[in-house]
Amino acid sequence: xxxxxxxxxxxxxxxxxxxxxxxxxxxxxxxxxxxxxxxxxxxxxxxxxxxxxxxxxxxxxxxxxxxxxxxxxxxxxxxxxxxxxxxxxxxxxxxxxxxxxxxxxxxxxxxxxxxxxxxxxxxxxxxxxxxxxxxxxxxxxxxxxxxxxxxxxxxxxxxxxxxxxxxxxxxxxxxxxxxxxxxxxxxxxx
Numbered sequence: 001x002x003x004x005x006x007x008x009x010x011x012x013x014x015x016x017x018x019x020x021x022x023x024x025x026x027x028x029x030x031x032x033x034x035x036x037x038x039x040x041x042x043x044x045x046x047x048x049x050x051x052x053x054x055x056x057x058x059x060x061x062x063x064x065x066x067x068x069x070x071x072x073x074x075x076x077x078x079x080x081x082x083x084x085x086x087x088x089x090x091x092x093x094x095x096x097x098x099x100x101x102x103x104x105x106x107x108x109x110x111x112x113x114x115x116x117x118x119x120x121x122x123x124x125x126x127x128x129x130x131x132x133x134x135x136x137x138x139x140x141x142x143x144x145x146x147x148x149x150x151x152x153x154x155x156x157x158x159x160x161x162x163x164x165x166x167x168x169x170x171x172x173x174x175x176x177x178x179x180x181x182x183x184x185x186x187x188x189x190x
Contacts, residue, residue, distance in 0.1 A: 003045055005080040010092055013076070017069070017096025022104065028066045028097050029055075035072065050075045069097045155189070 016038055024031040032055065039046045046054075054075055058068035070090045077089025115121045163177050 001047055001050075001079045003076075003079045005045075005076075005085070009043075010088065013073075013089075014092050014096045017093050018100050021097045021100040024097070024101065028069050031097075032068075035069075039072065039076070045076045045079060046072065050079075066094075066097060069093045159184070 020028075020031040020034060023034075036051055040048055040051055051072065054071035055068045058071050059065065061067060070093065073089035073091070073093030074086045075089070076093075077084075077086030080089065112121055112125075159181065163181070166172050166177060167174060
């Protein structure tokens with residue numbers, strides 16, 4: 001696939017990723033559908049297999065999950081002219097996705113630390129606690145159940161409840177619980 005990108009196209013790509021950075025609550029992967037829409041459906045800068053391969057390779061590689069953004073930029077640059085533009089594409093997409101959210105996190109954390117005794121900040125933190133716990137429970141459920149559990153799978157419910165109580169009420173290291181779960185799975189009890 002050969003494409004031609006001018007400076008306006010590169011700036012448009014940067015602007016799009018700058019906006020996506022602030023919308024990607026939960027990580028860059030949550031913005032992948034919009035990246036697909038923009039890069040494939042709207043701009044035709046990547047093919048569907050290139051997009052899917054970029055995500056698959058980045059998820060399989062060790063390191064942060066945001067690496068797929070670099071691969072998307074790399075592939076755009078390769079389509080636009082080879083190695084030098086591949087480096088430009090990778091740089092543009094990574095800067096776009098990382099800089100706004102990093103700056104927002106940095107300044108919000110500093111502000112929150114300075115104002116931790118203000119009632120509104122304390123209320124916000126207390127209000128976010130149930131949201132964070134619910135997200136962790138949902139993630140744990142997906143990991144434990146693998147998408148196949150139902151309310152009648154009492155061993156999974158029992159294991160999740162016992163593990164949660166042990167983590168909450170004791171100082172048992174989490175790796176011991178993970179090892180016990182792996183052993184129970186290997187034996188075939190779960």
